[in-house]
Amino acid sequence: MSMDYKKAGVDIAAGEALVDWLKSNQPPKWPHQERLVSGIGGFAALFRGGFPEMESPCLVSCTDGVGTKLKLAVEFHSYHRVAQDLVAMCVNDMVCSGASPLFFLDYYACGKLDVEKAKQFLTGLQKACLESDCLLIGGETAEMPGVYAGDDFDCAGFSVGVVDEPKVLGAHRVQPGDVAIGVSSSGFHSNGFSLLRKIFASDLAEWADRLLEPTALYVKLAKRLMEIAEVHAFAHVTGGGMDNLLRVIPKGTQLQLKPWSIPQPFLEVKRRGQMSWRSLLQTLNCGIGFVVYAPERDESVIRETIRALGFESWRLAELSDPMEGESQWSMNEEELNAQL
Structure with a gap:
């Protein structure tokens, strides 16, 4: 042949x-x-x-x-x-x-x-x-x-x-007294899907539209914020969840994260997977897709701009002086449990 x-x-x-x-x-x-x-x-x-x-x-x-x-x-x-x-x-x-x-x-x-x-x-x-x-x-x-x-x-x-x-933005610009401002995600974005496909396997068709919501595009927002405020760093929250916040801040900085409104689909993942809060927050974006580090004096204009461009925002943390050791983040689990 x-x-x-x-x-x-x-x-x-x-x-x-x-x-x-x-x-x-x-x-x-x-x-x-x-x-x-x-x-x-x-x-x-x-x-x-x-x-x-x-x-x-x-x-x-x-x-x-x-x-x-x-x-x-x-x-x-x-x-x-x-x-x-x-x-x-x-x-x-x-x-x-x-x-x-x-x-x-x-x-x-x-x-x-x-x-x-x-x-x-x-x-x-x-x-x-x-x-x-x-x-x-x-x-x-x-x-x-x-x-x-x-x-x-x-x-x-x-x-x-x-x-x-x-x-160039990054940890060399971030200073004590800066604030971390979280910007809303559009959904699960593009990481964690080996877990999510198992979590929602029994009713995947029902969840498909929410799971397939595309990752938000933050370029225009970031460019606009750099025009109107003194931005020190940005963090894109992808694989590793909240660990991404540590990639652009000085070594030894401790972030005590304040609560934000975690969307229901992420809480459903926690419930079905019987996941700890830390495991969930180190796997998925949990509603925060992008983070802005900037001086506190610019917070108001930054958040107004975020809202004008169709996103929600939250003040996640205030940065203090770095300590010995590695950077870490933490959250109050009682405040998180109140959302369940």
């Missing part, structure tokens, strides 16, 4: 059709489009550098994936929503350095390319990139029969941004 690549499971024509569709379905105007030399369809994408308004421009890179949330996306045909997750996981990390995203690339791998599903995914990527002031400059689609079974697929994202080195 004669063989060719298509009989072996790889349809080059389908991949080419997808690229042609993407090239002909571009938004009227991309962010940073004036810097684009060549993009989708070539061997590599070219983007003009040069930032004369900056004293010492630094390129900032981030890469990430969506994890086992993809299993739910396949089961409930929600490809456009996990595309936003992919963008958010990269660009939300990026802005924690004070950077502005410039462009984004994706890697999409599957066992058999379904062009219509891939179109849904790419449409979601485009929308999320536009909302994040980021140019979708290129990517890769890989069809790998025998590696991925059935409708399974995987995706990874890569983003590049820029920040002026004297304006």
Whole structure:
């Protein structure tokens, strides 16, 4: 029997059709489009550098994936929503350095390319990139029969941004007396899904819409806050939950977290999984997707801006002088139990 690549499971024509569709379905105007030399369809994408308004421009890179949330996306045909997750996981990390995203690339791998599903995914990527002031400059689609079974697929994202080195945010800026302001999440975001799929296995369809709510995009919020206030650091709350708050503060800082309104789905996870508060808060975002560290004098304008952009906020902690040892966070469990 004669063989060719298509009989072996790889349809080059389908991949080419997808690229042609993407090239002909571009938004009227991309962010940073004036810097684009060549993009989708070539061997590599070219983007003009040069930032004369900056004293010492630094390129900032981030890469990430969506994890086992993809299993739910396949089961409930929600490809456009996990595309936003992919963008958010990269660009939300990026802005924690004070950077502005410039462009984004994706890697999409599957066992058999379904062009219509891939179109849904790419449409979601485009929308999320536009909302994040980021140019979708290129990517890769890989069809790998025998590696991925059935409708399974995987995706990874890569983003590049820029920040002026004297304006980089982080622990070197955070000071005693600063406040930590929590910004609401949109739901479970993109981590903890190996646990969540087990917790909700008996009634997964009932919970699917809440589980698949895309990760909130914090780029525009972060950029606006840097314009109107003296921001010292941002933290993106992903895997590790509240432990992420410690990544951008001076070593030895102790955070006594104040209570916030934990959304009911997180409390349901605690109940079903018989989880301790600490285990829950070190696994899931529990309603806090992003944290701002800033001087107390700027708290009011920061929280007003957060509200104006459609998020809720809470004062989580006041920072004190660092102590010997590692940074730690703690919460009053009696206050947490009052929410059950």
